[in-house]
Amino acid sequence: MIKVDYNLLEEITELTSSDWSASDYIYPPVVAWDKFRGKTFNYRFSSDSNFYIYIHLPFCKTRCTFCRYYSKPVVRASLYKKYTDLIIQEIKIWARKINIPKEKIKLKSIYFGGGTPTLFDLNKIFDEIIKHFPLNYLEQVNIETTPESLDTLNKILFLKKHGLNAISRIMIGAQSLDTKVLKAINRSQSQKKDIKKAFYLCKNARIKTIGVDMIVGLPKQTEESLLKDVKFLIKLKPQVIHLYGLVKSPTTALSGKEFFIIKKLEPIMKKAKKILIRSHYKSNRYTEFDTEWLYKGNEKFQNKQIFLIPNEPQKLNCKICIGPSAMGYITFPNGEKKIPKRVMFINTWNFDEYEKKICGGKLAIDKYYKFNTPEDEKRSYIIRNLKNDTLDYGLYKKKFGTSILCDFSEELMLVKKHFEGREECVESNSKLAFSSNSKRERMVLARLFYSSKIFNRCMDILETENF
Numbered sequence: 126m127i128k129v130d131y132n133l134l135e136e137i138t139e140l141t142s143s144d145w146s147a148s149d150y151i152y153p154p155v156v157a158w159d160k161f162r163g164k165t166f167n168y169r170f171s172s173d174s175n176f177y178i179y180i181h182l183p184f185c186k187t188r189c190t191f192c193r194y195y196s197k198p199v200v201r202a203s204l205y206k207k208y209t210d211l212i213i214q215e216i217k218i219w220a221r222k223i224n225i226p227k228e229k230i231k232l233k234s235i236y237f238g239g240g241t242p243t244l245f246d247l248n249k250i251f252d253e254i255i256k257h258f259p260l261n262y263l264e265q266v267n268i269e270t271t272p273e274s275l276d277t278l279n280k281i282l283f284l285k286k287h288g289l290n291a292i293s294r295i296m297i298g299a300q301s302l303d304t305k306v307l308k309a310i311n312r313s314q315s316q317k318k319d320i321k322k323a324f325y326l327c328k329n330a331r332i333k334t335i336g337v338d339m340i341v342g343l344p345k346q347t348e349e350s351l352l353k354d355v356k357f358l359i360k361l362k363p364q365v366i367h368l369y370g371l372v373k374s375p376t377t378a379l380s381g382k383e384f385f386i387i388k389k390l391e392p393i394m395k396k397a398k399k400i401l402i403r404s405h406y407k408s409n410r411y412t413e414f415d416t417e418w419l420y421k422g423n424e425k426f427q428n429k430q431i432f433l434i435p436n437e438p439q440k441l442n443c444k445i446c447i448g449p450s451a452m453g454y455i456t457f458p459n460g461e462k463k464i465p466k467r468v469m470f471i472n473t474w475n476f477d478e479y480e481k482k483i484c485g486g487k488l489a490i491d492k493y494y495k496f497n498t499p500e501d502e503k504r505s506y507i508i509r510n511l512k513n514d515t516l517d518y519g520l521y522k523k524k525f526g527t528s529i530l531c532d533f534s535e536e537l538m539l540v541k542k543h544f545e546g547r548e549e550c551v552e553s554n555s556k557l558a559f560s561s562n563s564k565r566e567r568m569v570l571a572r573l574f575y576s577s578k579i580f581n582r583c584m585d586i587l588e589t590e591n592f
């Protein structure tokens with residue numbers, strides 16, 4: 126019987142959570158990826174390939190204390206201009222790499238993420254995109270924004286100018302509307318006024334999908350203030366409402382701190398659920414930590430993020446990553462097999478290095494990982510689902526054609542043994558279902574599903590002095 130060293134698993138959890146962007150469920154963790162060298166990238170694209178552009182714009186007016194994403198507080202207008210120009214250069218470099226006639230490039234989606242994209246000159250960036258990519262295959266344009274930075278129609282004029290309103294999705298990050306909470310998380314306190322303005326501006330621009338992000342579990346937040354905020358938002362009738370449970374990532378200023386509301390997350394989410402259902406919202410995704418609500422009758426809106434949809438396995442799909450810390454991938458046809466081969470890559474997080482690479486005419490990719498075996502994909506799938514509260518044996522079988530109980534019998538036994546006699550983990554109907562308060566434990570136990578090669582790489586990094 127294997128003896129689990131929980132201290133070791135905890136240590137690796139700390140190490141891999143220090144990766145930015147969503148790293149707590151990425152397998153393998155970015156720290157264990159391979160260093161990228163220019164010649165690693167010699168893929169051949171064709172007119173049959175699908176492209177998705179993700180642009181990371183990592184500046185904000187202030188740094189919110191809860192934020193787990195890669196962004197820096199920047200006020201100097203000259204820096205915004207400088208990085209807009211670098212982004213434009215990077216688009217040119219990618220277009221050269223793709224090297225197929227513009228009219229044959231199938232660009233399916235563009236995502237402006239951040240940071241706060243609406244603090245940058247999106248019209249200028251878009252003008253560069255359309256110099257190299259045609260719009261006739263485009264199915265979706267996504268923009269993340271803060272309420273206060275979406276203050277004039279000019280910021281999103283390109284959507285109107287090119288008739289993209291019907292395929293656009295703008296997510297406004299409200300987080301909270303309570304001035305005490307906003308002060309505690311270092312955000313503008315005129316959120317109620319700003320969100321109304323941003324919302325009506327999107328409506329006037331005829332943006333098809335307008336959504337609002339809220340967080341449950343912030344400092345100073347109470348059940349009363351959260352439910353009051355939800356009722357306020359419902360009156361605006363956004364097509365999408367996200368209620369995210371706070372993730373206290375070690376990269377945030379809130380790491381290690383306890384707030385009263387966190388312990389009551391589940392009952393509060395349930396109360397919010399009742400209000401939303403009464404107000405004609407339908408749940409599209411519901412785990413205790415991450416809920417998505419769609420306004421009834423509007424479910425057909427373009428809410429799915431196209432680049433996250435399982436790709437057409439018989440084609441090459443490429444998510445182009447632009448901007449510091451942006452992550453991309455390429456998937457390749459894999460004969461008759463259902464799961465395509467794939468390689469993931471990530472741009473450097475270091476601004477100086479980013480600038481140096483782009484000015485030298487090179488891609489800004491820093492690390493990559495090639496998924497060579499179905500085993501890698503299985504491990505990645507299990508870790509993602511461990512994070513999301515349910516491990517469904519049937520769905521695993523459907524996806525991979527093998528039984529999880531045979532593939533990972535020892536690891537699963539250790540997970541069950543860890544929770545033995547506790548209600549945090551229940552096995553029934555061929556599923557393992559976890560309660561939300563066991564999330565941290567699950568993220569530690571996820572390390573049981575690392576391959577020995579990846580586990581040892583993490584150990585090596587832990588032992589080096591640089592970490």
Ligand SMILES: C[S@@+](CC[C@H](N)C(=O)[O-])C[C@H]1O[C@@H](n2cnc3c(N)ncnc32)[C@H](O)[C@@H]1O
Binds near residue numbers: 299369373
């Ligand atoms: C990348 S952020 C950008 C949004 C925009 N800059 C803003 O502040 O509204 C996208 C969303 O991630 C969510 N988010 C960020 N940090 C989080 C955390 N620690 N826990 C849960 N959700 C978080 C927020 O709801 C936010 O709206």
Ligand code: SF4
Binds near residue numbers: 184189192240
């Ligand atoms: S939540 Fe938004 S505005 Fe705040 S630091 Fe993160 S990306 Fe910037």
